[in-house]
Amino acid sequence: MTHRVMGSALALSAAVGPCAAQQAFVQPTVATVGWDRFAPDSAYLAWDFFFVASGGNSPDLGRYPNPLPTGWQPDVVETSGFGFVTATGNIYGLAGPTDFEVTIPSYGLGEGMTRVLVQLKTLGTELDYDSVRLDGKAPAEVRELYRFHLGPPQQGGGDDVETLFRFDLAGNASEYTLTFNAAEASMSLDIVAVDTWVAACPADLTGDGRVDTNDFFAFLSIYQAGDPLADFTGDGEVDTNDFFAFLGAYQQGC
Numbered sequence: 001m002t003h004r005v006m007g008s009a010l011a012l013s014a015a016v017g018p019c020a021a022q023q024a025f026v027q028p029t030v031a032t033v034g035w036d037r038f039a040p041d042s043a044y045l046a047w048d049f050f051f052v053a054s055g056g057n058s059p060d061l062g063r064y065p066n067p068l069p070t071g072w073q074p075d076v077v078e079t080s081g082f083g084f085v086t087a088t089g090n091i092y093g094l095a096g097p098t099d100f101e102v103t104i105p106s107y108g109l110g111e112g113m114t115r116v117l118v119q120l121k122t123l124g125t126e127l128d129y130d131s132v133r134l135d136g137k138a139p140a141e142v143r144e145l146y147r148f149h150l151g152p153p154q155q156g157g158g159d160d161v162e163t164l165f166r167f168d169l170a171g172n173a174s175e176y177t178l179t180f181n182a183a184e185a186s187m188s189l190d191i192v193a194v195d196t197w198v199a200a201c202p203a204d205l206t207g208d209g210r211v212d213t214n215d216f217f218a219f220l221s222i223y224q225a226g227d228p229l230a231d232f233t234g235d236g237e238v239d240t241n242d243f244f245a246f247l248g249a250y251q252q253g254c
């Protein structure tokens, strides 16, 4: 069983190649989530090859700022003890469901809000999607980005799945902790990508560093469309409370 699963993972790696690993991960832009990757007060941390399941994994796929600020130690740690690193550099749990803890350094500027995009790619068994939390908080949005059926589970198949989780948190801290679990044994954690953005003025929806009527009309547009980004209260619903929450942020300005 072990041999078959590992063989399958190796065959997949050979077929896909190390550079074509993520099919549908998104890059944040002002138009879609409020900021462009590599914008000031944003960070990007991405892992593809893990070295040790018990931690000490620095982001190999991407990092911003680069070099990372002094004191930043992003890490991905498997905490159940079931996880081990495969030949392809994924973290896999054969004997039981794996649990993960990701340390995410950020800018602790104090006021405003922090928006975090987490993108996870798994092979085989899937995540327990309800387990994904940032500092204990549930995501404001969960979106499946990609799914490819690898084959029957009994032959080490399952699915290749990429999922995006968006979190909105009041204020901003110098570090966040992301936790998530596999639904059952035989999940292979392939890629973890995290984008963070500290917004000193959350009502600046156009991303130009100012709060003006353009932001008001931008809010009206996403509010009327029921866009999840209009959920200013972060309760998963878009309703009049969000309108008043936006008004408050709008009057506060930057």
Ligand SMILES: [Ca+2]
Binding pocket: 047, 048, 049, 050, 088, 089, 090, 189, 190, 191
């Ligand atoms: Ca990988």
Ligand SMILES: [Ca+2]
Binding pocket: 203, 204, 205, 206, 207, 208, 209, 210, 211, 212, 214, 215
């Ligand atoms: Ca603006």
Ligand SMILES: [Ca+2]
Binding pocket: 230, 231, 232, 233, 234, 235, 236, 237, 238, 239, 241, 242
């Ligand atoms: Ca709301």
